[in-house]
Amino acid sequence: MRELVGRLAALDPDASAAVQVIAYFDRLAEGRAGLEATVRGVAVLAGCAARLVDEERAVFLRVLADGHREDHPSDENPDWPRVRSGEVELLLEKPSPPSPVDLMVLERGVALARDVLDRTRGRAPDPALVELVVDASVGETARSHAARRLRLGERARAIALPDGVVLVEPHGEARHPLGAVRAGVGPVVPVGRLPRSYADAKVALRFADDVLGPRVVHYDDLGGLAAVAAAVGPATAPSPDVVTLGTLPAWALETLHAVVTSTSLRTAATHLTLHHSTLVDRLGRAEHLLGWEVREPGGRFRLQLAFALRRLHAHPE
Amino acid sequence: MTAVPFDPELAAALAVISQNMPSSLTPEMIPLLRQGMAGFTPSEDLTLDGIVDLTDVDLGDGVSVVVCRPVAAPTPAPAVYWIHGGGMIMGDHRVGLADPLAWAVELGLVVVSVDYRLAPEHPDPAPVEDCYRGLVWLAENAADLGIDPARIVIAGGSAGGGLAAGTALLARDRGGPALLGQMLIYPMLDERNDTVSSHQMSGLGVWDHTSNDTGWSALLGDRRGGPDVSIYASPSRATDLSGLPPAFVDVGSAETFRDEDVAYATAIWQSGGQAELHVWPGGFHGFDVMVPQAALSQRAKHARLDWLRRLLGH
Numbered sequence: 001m002r003e004l005v006g007r008l009a010a011l012d013p014d015a016s017a018a019v020q021v022i023a024y025f026d027r028l029a030e031g032r033a034g035l036e037a038t039v040r041g042v043a044v045l046a047g048c049a050a051r052l053v054d055e056e057r058a059v060f061l062r063v064l065a066d067g068h069r070e071d072h073p074s075d076e077n078p079d080w081p082r083v084r085s086g087e088v089e090l091l092l093e094k095p096s097p098p099s100p101v102d103l104m105v106l107e108r109g110v111a112l113a114r115d116v117l118d119r120t121r122g123r124a125p126d127p128a129l130v131e132l133v134v135d136a137s138v139g140e141t142a143r144s145h146a147a148r149r150l151r152l153g154e155r156a157r158a159i160a161l162p163d164g165v166v167l168v169e170p171h172g173e174a175r176h177p178l179g180a181v182r183a184g185v186g187p188v189v190p191v192g193r194l195p196r197s198y199a200d201a202k203v204a205l206r207f208a209d210d211v212l213g214p215r216v217v218h219y220d221d222l223g224g225l226a227a228v229a230a231a232v233g234p235a236t237a238p239s240p241d242v243v244t245l246g247t248l249p250a251w252a253l254e255t256l257h258a259v260v261t262s263t264s265l266r267t268a269a270t271h272l273t274l275h276h277s278t279l280v281d282r283l284g285r286a287e288h289l290l291g292w293e294v295r296e297p298g299g300r301f302r303l304q305l306a307f308a309l310r311r312l313h314a315h316p317e
Numbered sequence: 318m319t320a321v322p323f324d325p326e327l328a329a330a331l332a333v334i335s336q337n338m339p340s341s342l343t344p345e346m347i348p349l350l351r352q353g354m355a356g357f358t359p360s361e362d363l364t365l366d367g368i369v370d371l372t373d374v375d376l377g378d379g380v381s382v383v384v385c386r387p388v389a390a391p392t393p394a395p396a397v398y399w400i401h402g403g404g405m406i407m408g409d410h411r412v413g414l415a416d417p418l419a420w421a422v423e424l425g426l427v428v429v430s431v432d433y434r435l436a437p438e439h440p441d442p443a444p445v446e447d448c449y450r451g452l453v454w455l456a457e458n459a460a461d462l463g464i465d466p467a468r469i470v471i472a473g474g475s476a477g478g479g480l481a482a483g484t485a486l487l488a489r490d491r492g493g494p495a496l497l498g499q500m501l502i503y504p505m506l507d508e509r510n511d512t513v514s515s516h517q518m519s520g521l522g523v524w525d526h527t528s529n530d531t532g533w534s535a536l537l538g539d540r541r542g543g544p545d546v547s548i549y550a551s552p553s554r555a556t557d558l559s560g561l562p563p564a565f566v567d568v569g570s571a572e573t574f575r576d577e578d579v580a581y582a583t584a585i586w587q588s589g590g591q592a593e594l595h596v597w598p599g600g601f602h603g604f605d606v607m608v609p610q611a612a613l614s615q616r617a618k619h620a621r622l623d624w625l626r627r628l629l630g631h
Contacts, residue, residue: 031325067610
């Protein structure tokens with residue numbers, strides 16, 4: 001092999017060298033070789049140390065020309081030939097310009113490394129697959145195939161984010177940290193019914209609010225409010241209570257929202273970092289602007305519904 | 318019969334190697350093979366940039382040795398008596414010395430590599446008798462060579478492994494030089510060429526059933542399979558493997574020699590002897606020499622060095 005590889009490198013970049021490089025990486029892929037074997041192939045075929053970096057997955061791997069793993073690197077040289085595929089970068093520790101054979105080795109190597117990483121370390125799922133799996137107009141077979149490729153298991157849920165972004169995750173596995181942006185979380189369903197989970201997630205998303213919160217809303221927690229969502233569309237005129245809320249200053253909205261979502265005034269005061277008596281004072285003025293009392297059950301419910309309707313009007317679809 | 322799959326990394330290298338070397342070697346290919354096919358041409362500097370002294374010694378009658386002594390080795394030093402491979406039909410004593418020389422430098426030992434006569438021009442018993450003669454010479458000249466005669470290890474790969482086993486049997490039966498150990502690297506042991514593995518890997522990998530026929534027929538001619546084959550030519554025929562030095566035996570799981578090599582280690586145990594056996598999963602014949610960078614090759618090399626280190630009491 002050493003001699004063959006020497007020969008191979010000495011060859012002009014003719015069809016034969018290319019074929020051998022391709023054959024090498026094809027067979028590695030066929031045998032489901034691991035990441036180290038892939039980088040080793042790159043190092044040996046290029047005749048120099050090779051390093052693979054995937055910062056997203058926190059992978060760093062370096063193999064010397066003789067095939068030994070040596071992860072303690074010298075400083076990286078900006079002149080080294082390199083190639084990138086997604087988050088995966090593969091470098092040859094030799095000066096540029098790379099030979100045509102080097103280029104082919106890099107290209108084949110990074111493609112295989114990325115496949116291996118995707119297979120073994122998971123990845124940000126292909127958005128096209130996710131769209132497929134939540135699309136009711138797509139056939140059952142195509143959807144279940146996509147679900148398998150996404151490794152969703154038997155049961156999963158969809159998560160709707162603003163601007164039509166959709167995520168899916170298997171039951172019991174929180175793949176996506178939520179809370180940075182508005183999110184609606186759909187119910188866990190058999191994977192064949194993910195379009196339903198996505199539809200529900202989009203309903204939940206309408207109740208999510210960036211300013212007052214909650215930012216993440218679970219459809220399962222909505223109960224009857226979910227039915228209300230259907231009643232509010234882009235063309236629906238806001239009810240008088242929603243109009244009233246729209247006229248309130250920010251301090252009044254914050255105060256009312258804190259009170260209506262807390263178990264006690266004391267909790268609400270803590271949440272707003274206000275003294276209890278200050279909160280009572282503010283609440284009185286806010287109730288006056290609002291036009292009804294919110295400290296008894298009927299008024300409290302009316303205010304909760306008004307906030308919910310307000311969010312639905314803010315996110316009409 | 319389903320073949321054993323190759324280790325993925327080795328399979329990838331084999332895809333390249335096999336373009337230059339077919340699995341099945343036939344007798345008419347011997348001259349071409351001897352000219353040195355790609356992958357087997359000696360190109361190494363045996364002095365390793367001057368840290369190993371080389372001395373050629375002609376023993377007469379077509380047999381010679383090269384003595385490789387690291388300049389830093391002690392006196393007296395232990396010795397590895399190395400017998401090269403090549404299917405009994407090709408190769409010489411300066412080919413494939415990279416690993417023995419690495420042991421020499423690492424462990425401070427002297428490597429003595431023998432150039433025995435090759436079949437078919439020199440059929441059995443010439444090769445094994447030449448190897449034995451070289452061993453006797455080494456033991457008798459140990460003092461002059463700065464070698465400790467009590468610490469001689471015989472070693473070889475492939476045909477060299479088979480010849481090492483045969484030479485160790487000769488030394489036992491003739492009351493010859495004492496051996497500290499025998500390192501049999503995927504040894505070629507059984508001229509009958511009829512084990513499951515010898516058929517299973519037919520047409521695949523390196524040194525398949527046909528190649529093995531070519532080698533053994535060159536060595537033994539019409540005597541193959543008959544009653545006149547000695548245990549020194551075909552050590553698998555030995556029924557008593559007692560009284561031998563501790564053995565290291567290793568072999569790939571995906572090669573012709575797998576079953577005969579495992580059986581040889583088993584027979585050593587059954588005779589009350591000591592053997593360390595490694596079967597490298599998915600290894601083809603000579604994988605460590607042809608694909609030295611592979612993970613499996615690194616493990617095999619490490620295991621051999623480790624055995625030698627323990628044997629020599631380092």
